[in-house]
Amino acid sequence: MNNLILVGFMGTGKTTVGSALAASLGMPHRDLDAAIIEQEGCSIPELFTRHGETYFRDVESRLLAQLLDNGPQVLTTGGGAVLRKQNVAVMLAKGTVIALNASEEEIIRRLENDTSRPLLAGGVAERVKTLMAERAGAYDFAPIQVDTTGKSLEALVDEITAQVVESAEGGKQ
Template identity: 55%
Template sequence: MAGDTEAFKELNAEQRNKNIILVGMMATGKSTVGAILAEELGYELVDLDHVIIETEGRSIAEIFAEDGEEYFRSVETAVLKRMLESENKLISTGGGAVLAPGNTALMLSKGHVIALTATEEEIIARVSGDQNRPLLAGNAVERVRRIMEDRHNAYLFAHYTVDTTGLTAAEVSQNILMHYRG
């Protein structure tokens, strides 16, 4: 497990009482770990993709097919801003939420950002056969590799990073809680 533990420990009480925002590639465990953390901390769980689906009244695959990725990213940014207007939320973002200009600064200003990572092999194993990921249409292995390459540095802004490869969601959650609580 990697992370900038010193930076994590230097969070003051005000920062710790805002929000926790999980970022990272698809299939790194953001939704599953987020649910465990939200329950443990008594925070409201917000799965950003689910809020987008509710807001738009259609699936993410439909949004991509009908309006494209650029439109999806604009909706994603608007929903993220709305969700970060209040505190004590555990927000699980989509893997590309960090791509829109300004989203990373917004996340850093409104909460504590934790990046979840996993190896390429682990991600491919987790997403194999998943038809609900529009960015993986076609050759999923090649698409995962390209997305990981494109986003190699996209999550480095996070306060803390946990490699979820080979770990259970409970183990990842305990790691995060241990550091979050100091």
């Protein structure tokens, strides 16, 4: 099996689902944001404050490409990793991309008490609505699309596993 790459808007469950999926498949799990924090030696909000979003996105792009060369693995990305065309291209070239999504209401509920996300500064509900509108269609490139709203972790892992197997079998024709 090759790299499985989880993308999606913040709060859709990428890290939680990715960790469970990796455990279920016996694959290593890497989280792109955690790798950035490890490499840079500070939190993502600190990175944004010190160097700005462009610097963060540059580090994100570089590490994404490096990590995907170390597969097979389950790699979870930050919600904005898809904003650069080069990231989308490298993900599609080096693995199977799975987009997680959830309803706006569900995302707001999941994120309303999260203070670790710099892009949500200034009000979670307002920022989620604005960012979701700005990123409409940004995750549509992923061949596998999974809605996480109201589903158990076990059900999500089963659904993704079934779709990955089906996708792999479809590619062997």
